[in-house]
Amino acid sequence: xxxxxxxxxxxxxxxxxxGPGGLLTDEADCAPYGIDWRRxxxxxxxxxxxxxxxxxxxxxxxxxxxxxxxxxPQGGHTxxxxxxxxxxxxxxxxxxxxxxxxxxxxxxxxxxxxxxAGCVVQAAQAAAEAAGRLFPVSYGAEGSAMVGGMIxxxxxxxxxLRYGMTRSLVLGLExxxxxxxxxxxxxxxxxxxxxxxxxxxxxxxxxxxxxxxxAVLRLVPRPRYTETALLAVPDPEAALRILAAAQDxxxxxxxxxxxxxxxxxxxxxxxxxxxxxxxxxxxxILLEAGSSLSGLRDAVxxxxxxxxxxxxxxxxxxxxxKAQAAGLWSLRERITECEAHQGKSVKHDVSVxxxxxxxxxxAADRALAEGAPGTVPNVFGHMGDGxxxxxxxxxxxxxSAAINRLVHDVVDRFxxxxxxxxxxxxxxVDELARRRRPEEMALAQRLKRALDPDGLLxxxxxxxx
Amino acid sequence: xxxxxxxxxxxxxxxxxxGPGGLLTDEADCAPYGIDWRRxxxxxxxxxxxxxxxxxxxxxxxxxxxxxxxxxPQGGHTxxxxxxxxxxxxxxxxxxxxxxxxxxxxxxxxxxxxxxAGCVVQAAQAAAEAAGRLFPVSYGAEGSAMVGGMIxxxxxxxxxLRYGMTRSLVLGLExxxxxxxxxxxxxxxxxxxxxxxxxxxxxxxxxxxxxxxxAVLRLVPRPRYTETALLAVPDPEAALRILAAAQDxxxxxxxxxxxxxxxxxxxxxxxxxxxxxxxxxxxxILLEAGSSLSGLRDAVxxxxxxxxxxxxxxxxxxxxxKAQAAGLWSLRERITECEAHQGKSVKHDVSVxxxxxxxxxxAADRALAEGAPGTVPNVFGHMGDGxxxxxxxxxxxxxSAAINRLVHDVVDRFxxxxxxxxxxxxxxVDELARRRRPEEMALAQRLKRALDPDGLLxxxxxxxx
Numbered sequence: 001x002x003x004x005x006x007x008x009x010x011x012x013x014x015x016x017x018x019g020p021g022g023l024l025t026d027e028a029d030c031a032p033y034g035i036d037w038r039r040x041x042x043x044x045x046x047x048x049x050x051x052x053x054x055x056x057x058x059x060x061x062x063x064x065x066x067x068x069x070x071x072x073p074q075g076g077h078t079x080x081x082x083x084x085x086x087x088x089x090x091x092x093x094x095x096x097x098x099x100x101x102x103x104x105x106x107x108x109x110x111x112x113x114x115x116x117a118g119c120v121v122q123a124a125q126a127a128a129e130a131a132g133r134l135f136p137v138s139y140g141a142e143g144s145a146m147v148g149g150m151i152x153x154x155x156x157x158x159x160x161l162r163y164g165m166t167r168s169l170v171l172g173l174e175x176x177x178x179x180x181x182x183x184x185x186x187x188x189x190x191x192x193x194x195x196x197x198x199x200x201x202x203x204x205x206x207x208x209x210x211x212x213x214x215a216v217l218r219l220v221p222r223p224r225y226t227e228t229a230l231l232a233v234p235d236p237e238a239a240l241r242i243l244a245a246a247q248d249x250x251x252x253x254x255x256x257x258x259x260x261x262x263x264x265x266x267x268x269x270x271x272x273x274x275x276x277x278x279x280x281x282x283x284x285i286l287l288e289a290g291s292s293l294s295g296l297r298d299a300v301x302x303x304x305x306x307x308x309x310x311x312x313x314x315x316x317x318x319x320x321x322k323a324q325a326a327g328l329w330s331l332r333e334r335i336t337e338c339e340a341h342q343g344k345s346v347k348h349d350v351s352v353x354x355x356x357x358x359x360x361x362x363a364a365d366r367a368l369a370e371g372a373p374g375t376v377p378n379v380f381g382h383m384g385d386g387x388x389x390x391x392x393x394x395x396x397x398x399x400s401a402a403i404n405r406l407v408h409d410v411v412d413r414f415x416x417x418x419x420x421x422x423x424x425x426x427x428x429v430d431e432l433a434r435r436r437r438p439e440e441m442a443l444a445q446r447l448k449r450a451l452d453p454d455g456l457l458x459x460x461x462x463x464x465x
Numbered sequence: 466x467x468x469x470x471x472x473x474x475x476x477x478x479x480x481x482x483x484g485p486g487g488l489l490t491d492e493a494d495c496a497p498y499g500i501d502w503r504r505x506x507x508x509x510x511x512x513x514x515x516x517x518x519x520x521x522x523x524x525x526x527x528x529x530x531x532x533x534x535x536x537x538p539q540g541g542h543t544x545x546x547x548x549x550x551x552x553x554x555x556x557x558x559x560x561x562x563x564x565x566x567x568x569x570x571x572x573x574x575x576x577x578x579x580x581x582a583g584c585v586v587q588a589a590q591a592a593a594e595a596a597g598r599l600f601p602v603s604y605g606a607e608g609s610a611m612v613g614g615m616i617x618x619x620x621x622x623x624x625x626l627r628y629g630m631t632r633s634l635v636l637g638l639e640x641x642x643x644x645x646x647x648x649x650x651x652x653x654x655x656x657x658x659x660x661x662x663x664x665x666x667x668x669x670x671x672x673x674x675x676x677x678x679x680a681v682l683r684l685v686p687r688p689r690y691t692e693t694a695l696l697a698v699p700d701p702e703a704a705l706r707i708l709a710a711a712q713d714x715x716x717x718x719x720x721x722x723x724x725x726x727x728x729x730x731x732x733x734x735x736x737x738x739x740x741x742x743x744x745x746x747x748x749x750i751l752l753e754a755g756s757s758l759s760g761l762r763d764a765v766x767x768x769x770x771x772x773x774x775x776x777x778x779x780x781x782x783x784x785x786x787k788a789q790a791a792g793l794w795s796l797r798e799r800i801t802e803c804e805a806h807q808g809k810s811v812k813h814d815v816s817v818x819x820x821x822x823x824x825x826x827x828a829a830d831r832a833l834a835e836g837a838p839g840t841v842p843n844v845f846g847h848m849g850d851g852x853x854x855x856x857x858x859x860x861x862x863x864x865s866a867a868i869n870r871l872v873h874d875v876v877d878r879f880x881x882x883x884x885x886x887x888x889x890x891x892x893x894v895d896e897l898a899r900r901r902r903p904e905e906m907a908l909a910q911r912l913k914r915a916l917d918p919d920g921l922l923x924x925x926x927x928x929x930x
Contacts, residue, residue: 251757292716
């Protein structure tokens with residue numbers, strides 16, 4: 001072993017495989033790859049391999065296996081759970097997919113698109129739009145996040161209600177296995193029941209079972225009409241009644257049904273000077289519907305009118321232009337930033353069965369008031385798919401891990417998930433192991449051993465071997 | 466071993482586990498479980514275990530493992546690939562899930578439903594309808610097929626274009642593993658990225674990796690308006706242009722886009738006396754769209770009117786009532802029956818990238834004309850999702866396996882699938898092994914070994930160990 005903790009000729013062999021510009025070893029060059037953007041998971045990369053082809057990825061993985069060196073696959077490095085950040089040992093190599101960024105093909109009739117793992121999500125969206133179609137996965141980090149990371153984390157975002165998570169939009173996958181073998185399943189087929197659908201294993205497993213190098217994604221038709229509205233509601237029960245009524249009257253034209261608490265609006269006003277178009281109310285709903293049919297506005301107006309008549313909504317406003325719609329969305333999107341200005345917060349990305357949301361909120365608020373007095377819940381999230389960002393504003397005296405456990409205990413009581421969309425990474429490894437049933441963890445271990453017997457793919461993420 | 470080829474006390478121990486009515490051993494009682502409904506795969510069950518609970522399933526699997534006896538899970542036994550039929554050895558035990566048929570819960574707001582594996586698909590649909598929602602998986606066998614088999618085969622059907630395959634409608638799963646362990650993942654969550662999504666492995670793996678005992682299914686809002694139309698088109702290229710235009714104008718309101726050849730209409734007329742509402746044409750399209758919005762009819766009329774003006778369609782008719790819509794659908798649904806009256810046919814359930822459909826049809830027709838003169842292609846299927854039933858009417862002089870290979874060779878040239886929705890079962894095992902890349906087959910073998918090391922779960926299906 002050299003001073004780096006790596007076998008002596010490892011880096012020169014890696015350099016030879018990757019060619020000019022393919023390997024970073026300088027500490028300053030490597031530093032940004034070693035720490036996540038929230039700076040919660042400081043690590044250090046021994047080197048950064050930047051392959052430009054699937055063949056190079058396979059060679060790098062093969063060499064690392066031979067040398068017993070661990071690899072951490074990395075895309076845009078925008079994750080919230082430290083899933084793409086190396087540990088602090090300085091002995092892990094980051095495998096950046098950033099140079100593999102081509103959009104290889106777009107098929108507007110078959111509604112498919114083939115892209116490489118390092119393609120930025122926004123670039124994939126733009127390629128779909130240029131062909132008159134929509135790639136509907138959309139989330140805050142889409143300007144930096146890459147398709148490989150989106151798939152490895154099964155990213156969610158604002159359109160899950162209508163279009164599902166990333167998983168439901170992946171038709172084909174090319175993967176490099178832990179032994180350096182390449183499995184090419186880049187089929188552009190909407191239906192394919194020929195044998196095990198092995199690609200499902202790699203979606204959402206955060207680079208611990210294999211490395212995604214390219215994918216065939218599913219596109220959808222672009223809705224011709226979009227309606228966006230903000231509604232003031234007295235409580236989460238009323239929000240739930242509006243959701244149920246909207247499912248009857250608007251069906252699956254509903255694209256987003258976001259719940260935003262008064263606390264979040266207070267933060268928006270204080271730190272971003274955004275007051276919102278409605279007088280203060282305990283809760284708001286941001287609803288968006290889309291359709292190819294021109295009757296959308298009338299149907300949304302009727303649905304919201306009935307909610308006002310019933311008293312489930314106390315006030316409401318429609319976006320009358322794209323700019324107004326963007327303004328309403330910016331309220332939703334700037335909450336996290338304002339939360340950061342406020343000070344320290346303990347974040348949760350949980351989901352519960354949708355009808356249980358009001359009871360969950362009540363129980364979590366009560367648990368916090370009792371177990372962590374002085375904290376303030378700042379709740380917002382994708383109510384329509386059961387996913388709440390139940391964040392907690394805390395002072396220096398509060399213990400983040402204790403608050404995590406307290407909130408997750410309540411999630412468990414409602415048979416929910418402690419990671420609805422952000423994944424496990426290194427952040428939630430212990431919480432997951434503590435809470436998932438032993439049979440599920442044993443099954444996960446079995447899959448990990450079968451696909452990465454030497455434990456060299458993103459070790460320490462999702463589960464400890 | 467006894468005369469049955471089973472260990473001497475095996476059946477009495479099995480009987481003890483299952484209680485009264487739980488075990489069939491009489492040859493006449495077992496016979497129907499031993500052969501598929503098309504009578505293509507004659508087998509013989511040593512016994513039929515009919516557990517009434519997940520605990521009993523686990524006990525049966527545990528006992529079989531201890532005794533080294535193979536198990537063949539079976540639901541409604543309606544599959545087309547022999548996936549649920551035992552072999553002819555008389556040493557395999559059929560595990561029928563039919564007694565586990567409860568609908569445990571329906572949640573119309575959260576849009577979920579928990580059902581047991583033996584629940585008939587139609588009963589699950591009815592439970593959703595009673596709650597004002599839709600369970601959208603729909604296929605010919607739904608009156609007998611069971612939820613467990615639907616999941617084990619990742620069933621497709623007529624609504625895939627809008628709602629996806631079964632996989633996209635499974636939120637949670639309970640599975641009994643090969644070692645008799647139970648993994649309970651019956652979470653009613655729309656979003657859950659907490660750890661590996663292991664349930665995906667069991668969906669579509671045809672009972673070879675584990676036994677599905679219960680599931681949480683996703684429901685969708687019921688469309689308020691449905692429009693069904695039949696269009697006469699000159700050729701598949703014109704059909705493709707209509708599909709592309711409909712994606713622009715009707716978006717994802719399109720639920721079905723079926724292609725039916727003149728040959729199929731001829732069979733319908735000859736053997737069912739059904740003439741259809743349009744004069745004969747080379748091809749027809751059966752289009753169905755659904756929406757919550759009242760403007761659907763106008764939009765569909767405009768789209769089809771433009772197709773007529775462009776000459777992509779030469780004639781067309783709308784269903785003006787539910788009865789008329791059912792009449793149009795019965796044309797589509799009775800093709801298989803009329804094909805059987807005609808005589809012997811060699812069936813294919815293939816998919817290709819959608820824009821390649823016209824070229825695929827031309828190439829397959831040419832290959833047949835050259836390689837199997839005297840045969841007649843009878844083509845119909847789900848054009849909107851790329852899945853064609855490219856069936857071939859043959860005489861006694863033709864070799865079915867050779868025709869399979871001939872058609873599948875053409876599928877391979879278009880990077881398609883030799884089993885779009887029916888699965889592999891025992892029918893396509895060798896064709897799959899011949900055609901899939903060795904890396905994919907090796908990965909499948911690795912998963913099989915990891916989850917069923919003794920090879921006792923549905924041996925010989927999907928892949929040979």
